[in-house]
Amino acid sequence: MLFxxxxxxxxxxxxxxxxxxxxxHKMHALGNIIEPDIVHADAPNGEYHxxxxxxxxxxxxxxxxANGGFFNNSVNFQLPNILGVIYLSDASNAYPLAIFESSxxxxxxxAAATAVAAKYLAPxxxxxxxxxxxxxQAAAHLESLSCVRQIESVSIAGRNxxxxxxxxxxxxxxxxFEIKVDTIENxxxxxxxxxxxxxxxxxxxxxxxIKSGTFIGAIxxxxxxxxxxxxxxxxxxxxxxxxxxxxxKVGECQHAIxxxxxxxxxxxxxxxxxxxxxxxxxxxxxxxFIYDSTGTALQDVACAAYIYExxxxxxxxxxxxxxx
Amino acid sequence: MLFxxxxxxxxxxxxxxxxxxxxxHKMHALGNIIEPDIVHADAPNGEYHxxxxxxxxxxxxxxxxANGGFFNNSVNFQLPNILGVIYLSDASNAYPLAIFESSxxxxxxxAAATAVAAKYLAPxxxxxxxxxxxxxQAAAHLESLSCVRQIESVSIAGRNxxxxxxxxxxxxxxxxFEIKVDTIENxxxxxxxxxxxxxxxxxxxxxxxIKSGTFIGAIxxxxxxxxxxxxxxxxxxxxxxxxxxxxxKVGECQHAIxxxxxxxxxxxxxxxxxxxxxxxxxxxxxxxFIYDSTGTALQDVACAAYIYExxxxxxxxxxxxxxx
Numbered sequence: 001m002l003f004x005x006x007x008x009x010x011x012x013x014x015x016x017x018x019x020x021x022x023x024x025h026k027m028h029a030l031g032n033i034i035e036p037d038i039v040h041a042d043a044p045n046g047e048y049h050x051x052x053x054x055x056x057x058x059x060x061x062x063x064x065x066a067n068g069g070f071f072n073n074s075v076n077f078q079l080p081n082i083l084g085v086i087y088l089s090d091a092s093n094a095y096p097l098a099i100f101e102s103s104x105x106x107x108x109x110x111a112a113a114t115a116v117a118a119k120y121l122a123p124x125x126x127x128x129x130x131x132x133x134x135x136x137q138a139a140a141h142l143e144s145l146s147c148v149r150q151i152e153s154v155s156i157a158g159r160n161x162x163x164x165x166x167x168x169x170x171x172x173x174x175x176x177f178e179i180k181v182d183t184i185e186n187x188x189x190x191x192x193x194x195x196x197x198x199x200x201x202x203x204x205x206x207x208x209x210i211k212s213g214t215f216i217g218a219i220x221x222x223x224x225x226x227x228x229x230x231x232x233x234x235x236x237x238x239x240x241x242x243x244x245x246x247x248x249k250v251g252e253c254q255h256a257i258x259x260x261x262x263x264x265x266x267x268x269x270x271x272x273x274x275x276x277x278x279x280x281x282x283x284x285x286x287x288x289f290i291y292d293s294t295g296t297a298l299q300d301v302a303c304a305a306y307i308y309e310x311x312x313x314x315x316x317x318x319x320x321x322x323x324x
Numbered sequence: 325m326l327f328x329x330x331x332x333x334x335x336x337x338x339x340x341x342x343x344x345x346x347x348x349h350k351m352h353a354l355g356n357i358i359e360p361d362i363v364h365a366d367a368p369n370g371e372y373h374x375x376x377x378x379x380x381x382x383x384x385x386x387x388x389x390a391n392g393g394f395f396n397n398s399v400n401f402q403l404p405n406i407l408g409v410i411y412l413s414d415a416s417n418a419y420p421l422a423i424f425e426s427s428x429x430x431x432x433x434x435a436a437a438t439a440v441a442a443k444y445l446a447p448x449x450x451x452x453x454x455x456x457x458x459x460x461q462a463a464a465h466l467e468s469l470s471c472v473r474q475i476e477s478v479s480i481a482g483r484n485x486x487x488x489x490x491x492x493x494x495x496x497x498x499x500x501f502e503i504k505v506d507t508i509e510n511x512x513x514x515x516x517x518x519x520x521x522x523x524x525x526x527x528x529x530x531x532x533x534i535k536s537g538t539f540i541g542a543i544x545x546x547x548x549x550x551x552x553x554x555x556x557x558x559x560x561x562x563x564x565x566x567x568x569x570x571x572x573k574v575g576e577c578q579h580a581i582x583x584x585x586x587x588x589x590x591x592x593x594x595x596x597x598x599x600x601x602x603x604x605x606x607x608x609x610x611x612x613f614i615y616d617s618t619g620t621a622l623q624d625v626a627c628a629a630y631i632y633e634x635x636x637x638x639x640x641x642x643x644x645x646x647x648x
Binding site: 034035037038039041042043044045046048050052053054056060062064066067068069070073076077079082083084085087089091092093094095096099101 | 358359361362363365366367368369370372374376377378380384386388390391392393394397400401403406407408409411413415416417418419420423425
């Protein structure tokens with residue numbers, strides 16, 4: 001089956017992605033997976049990254065995301081800069097099940113994973129949400145965090161004030177909380193849940209701006225060089241990663257690791273370990289937790305499988321049998 | 325676009341695949357490629373292999389083949405043991421172009437590549453073709469070699485005489501040459517073009533059975549341990565490979581390399597070097613040439629691109645826009 005974007009955009013909600021991503025990390029913690037792997041390839045005007053992996057639940061699935069990052073696409077071709085597909089197969093016999101456009105699932109699963117982390121790590125007190133950045137992930141995190149916690153207020157900040165204002169104009173009124181523009185410093189100082197979603201390569205968030213008990217979702221850093229948080233903040237916080245061996249290389253904590261401020265063993269937990277109860281989530285009101293998000297094919301495959309299972313018998317979905 | 329098997333099975337001929345594969349190896353020799361790469365992953369009842377690569381011709385393409393090898397599929401699921409898809413994207417912007425069922429292209433491109441090699445390496449005298457094996461590749465090589473050379477006679481041999489007889493019954497009469505059953509030894513002794521297409525892990529072909537001037541297409545060995553030819557035969561012949569660094573690891577010549585009988589530098593040429601004229605093909609009637617075939621994503625991507633270009637404006641092809 002081939003799912004075009006509109007075929008599943010309206011039929012699945014953020015809560016579906018939260019359920020699927022939670023399952024992916026649970027399976028990861030239980031070892032019921034086909035180990036994720038990756039291929040990079042340089043093209044003349046961009047690069048491809050193929051991320052593979054499998055989830056061995058009641059029904060086993062294996063799949064991949066084949067994305068290209070071509071950062072002149074929007075200018076040269078009026079196309080998204082990141083483009084690709086997610087492929088899903090039945091891991092009991094390799095039978096091809098489905099192909100999806102990748103951007104919608106990527107967006108949803110990333111924000112869903114932070115919401116899963118927030119379930120275990122966000123403070124119990126009413127949520128004052130701060131967001132640094134104004135892109136897709138800023139919007140998706142408004143939605144995903146709303147699914148798991150009551151949000152009292154939102155402040156948003158970014159390096160381009162025009163774009164921050166556009167964001168507020170677009171999203172204010174869609175939720176039962178107000179979204180206000182503020183400086184990065186004030187947004188950090190006034191939040192107990194802080195989500196950083198920029199492409200920055202220099203720390204934007206200082207340690208002294210973060211109060212005890214805060215949960216930080218560090219979304220932006222997912223490749224070498226990217227950086228949103230002071231390394232002192234990272235080194236003094238409890239770090240939970242999606243995949244430990246990945247975050248130390250390409251996540252927010254790559255810099256504190258490289259500087260020798262922390263070691264791999266200092267990583268508090270992987271997300272899946274919280275879900276299966278192997279490691280406690282928040283146990284007091286003072287710990288600062290950082291969820292270091294780098295993304296994994298396990299999340300993509302779990303979401304693709306969830307969508308496939310939910311929609312495979314839907315007669316309105318366009319479908320072609322590859323073997324006919 | 326999604327191409328199901330029947331949409332292109334009737335519309336393309338072996339000559340089309342020969343043209344596409346020849347182009348792939350030409351681009352490889354010229355360096356106009358995105359380097360092929362591979363991911364292996366073990367599943368509980370089989371394994372996946374994802375082969376990636378790109379061809380940078382007038383129009384650049386990048387793609388992958390995601391195949392599973394599940395060797396109980398036919399028994400347990402009435403499915404092919406090797407199953408998967410080929411994905412094609414536009415390498416100027418990563419735009420997803422097409423998805424194909426993989427088995428037909430895999431079969432055709434493998435036999436097409438041997439035919440390209442035969443153009444440069446087969447003897448000039450009338451072709452007495454010998455085939456060891458009776459599967460898909462045996463049949464596909466009858467077709468592909470017929471496209472490039474006049475075949476005088478065919479003898480076929482294999483380890484299961486019942487299946488050899490079935491093969492002859494099925495294919496005799498479809499061509500203007502007769503196909504006869506013989507022993508492996510006689511088939512080798514009486515051929516000047518010999519194609520080995522088995523899954524054997526022990527040499528089936530002895531050096532003393534092969535007369536000077538023979539062209540051997542060694543198709544079966546494409547993973548560690550597989551072996552069809554005596555290492556002495558390999559060590560004393562001129563070896564042309566599809567991809568040099570691949571054949572020394574997983575091709576027929578892995579064994580002669582491992583035993584120290586030949587070194588990587590002893591490989592005569594890559595197929596693409598013959599096509600661009602960097603290395604001569606056959607220059608005398610006595611050399612024994614072995615084409616060591618291991619397969620590459622460049623062949624798959626070139627064929628997928630060829631099919632896509634030929635059929636993209638065909639209104640009868642089922643197609644869905646992923647982004648709609």
